[in-house]
Amino acid sequence: MLILTRKAEQGIVIHNNIIVRVLSVDGDRVKIGIDAPRSIGVLREELCDAVRDENRAAIQGQAVPSASLAHLQEHLRPAAKTGTDDA
Secondary structure: OOOOOOOOEEEEEOOEEEEEEEEEEEEOOEEEEEEEEOOOOOOOOOOOOOOHHHHHHOOOOOOOOOOOHHHHHHOOOOOOOOOOOOO
């Protein structure tokens, strides 16, 4: 792991097309800005970890619908009936 020290408004350049800049430091919180091409995915580490864990569970057949999927299911309409059942 490369470790660099930066002050507010200073940045680093990765591969000539990604810029990571320290925007502000407030106590133990650091606000950073990332300027990267749209083709480069940028995720917070905890989200990446959650996706990895969900994928592992799915591969092992232990996937449980996430809360967001369960919430979405409540709003789905039943499938439209085909044919004419008007009697």
